[in-house]
Amino acid sequence: MSIVNAPRSRSTGRKLALLVAVCALAAAGGVFAAGPGLAPASFASEAASPERSTPGLAFPVVAPAQLAVLPADEAKQVNPAAPVSLKVTNGRIDRVALTSGSGAAVDGTLSADGSSWTANAPLKFNTRYSYTFSVVDAAGRKSNTTRTFSTVSAANEADAAIYPLDGMKVGVAQPLQITFSEPVLNRDAVEKAIKISSTSGQAGDFHWFSNTMVRYRPESFWTANSTITMDLQLFGVDLGNGQIGNFNKKVTVRIGDKKVAVADATAHTFTASVNDQQAGQWPATMGDTRFPSARGYLVFMEKYRVEHMDAATIGLKPGDPAYYGQLDVNYATRLTPSGEFIHQATESAMPFLGEANLSHGCIGLGPDGAKWVFENMTSGDVVQVVNTDGDFAAVEDGYGDWNIPWAQYAN
Template identity: 80%
Template structure:
């Protein structure tokens, strides 16, 4: 009978409880403290849960990825400053220098990522202040500081030819860095060179600081070359960082090529492969033979002062000529080879014998024509001389290196 009346008895018991509650009137909490539920606090007012609650879902804490690190030094100014938030969103960002300059940035559509726009400044301390809100509405503020690459680690460069120059077809492109370059591949990738002729070329490093570029054959006459150098932020190695971007445009003139024949004692010139002139010449004697191969015109002076002591000659040496001025001088090498008007004492020998100290001596008409009509980047090929090739770093000896060996 107990089992049979179980449901009835349960109903009676529940009725009794209801009666007690009713009797309590407004004193519900006092009459039945075990029945009341505790107050449910909002997640915004309590720590984020990391384990499930009875009735409240888990709110994962916001996770941040920030670059650069707080207190970082020697930060590459080309590296973007970034903030990424997981389980939350970005409320506010401010990136400023100690001087109060502001750096702009871009916020993603979902508000979860911010990235600085543009480059930073070298040798500058930055303050990165940001505020993020997690999915429960809690706000967190933070400030980080970092310093960019110091002035001592900035790497600059000198570029030749200069922007806007007009040069001859044999002019290599040269970049000389202020600091040694260890990461050559990175530097070469940051330099894009194009020509309206469509010619492709290659780089060759002549030292740790100097790199040149040329095509397989001379540049096409009357073409235009563009050097697009994106070297800001490129790491050269040993902590040195490039500090500039620059575009250089160079115009190439007519193809002007001279041939100096030490055996025939002649100097002949063609323009765009058409002969335009031929003059008698005197070149280096047996003691000072003219350098062989291609020599690229560098600069010219209406009058150039020459000093025998600069090539190691002293009074008493039969070859000593003291100091003298020569007319219509066009430089071929930094070490002192020129095309110039022959001296008065050498004039009777032009076209007949070689008696210079390596220079190419011409008569007044020939020397003036070269001075007036040929320019930087034009080229002379010296043949039938007993001289060796000029050192590759003595002027532009690039064209004396076989193309297959040029890139190293």
């Protein structure tokens, strides 16, 4: 009897063939692979693939690099003193370039671990900057970014003039004056940015005469032969209304001997002292009843060997009994911008020196007295006018600081 094998299905045959093939590969040391058309492509490296937001099939998530950049992209009116910085988490900084529109580079410092970069120098006003940086994340992927911003425009740049000038030698009554090119609204910020010290250790205070001019003085006159230092760190200080200070400056001022004079309108004398020792006394004539000399402290401002005077500048016209036309006077030392001087009296006034007051407010002296004042007293020295019917000169008419009580001045 013959035995007839039952027919096998095609499916069973394919499975056996596949099994044989697998076994053959296994015996030869091969690795398992799916059949044709089912083999996956090789896994790409993480560095060459997009950042994963969910766990990958075979690799862990690489957190994306996070950036903190100052200033913001396309920022306008950036304060030139504001920090320019780049901070990176989950990565490191590869390269940074900060350049102005003209191509000038701004140096910066990269931290040891490469996580932060900071510009070393302040920026320029009215300038557009390009800020380019490369960052590498933890998987080695590099990204390049370019941002731009622009700084405060020239219209919002604030300057200031300082007096006395650096290196000047002045008298004990000279206030320190700063005149701003733009109105100051943030006075506290400006005062904090100005440090004033003296070798005498004298403390002082600021007094604002207007929204553009501030002065500083101690409670009493500066100590003779001391030195004052003004350290103004006004670059980047916000004056208010968008106006930004554009400079830092250190000014050193030397104070000379203490030179003080007293002009007595009743005694008709002018007495000068140096370091509290009388140096001379001369007969004088001062303002008459119509034009009395201003009372109080008047600080010497500037001097001229010959000064031209014009009666029209004080409102006098021909026909007025007090009209004197135009004339030149010798040894003239200015006390106020409005026109009060110490000077050599005119020939017509000489007979009245020590006897009567007949000037238009000036202090008239004889040739010897006027020449001594001209040659020995200078800017910042002071004369105190007493026993006059005149009022105090306006505090902004020259340096009227010493006529303001200290409690009022310092507030």
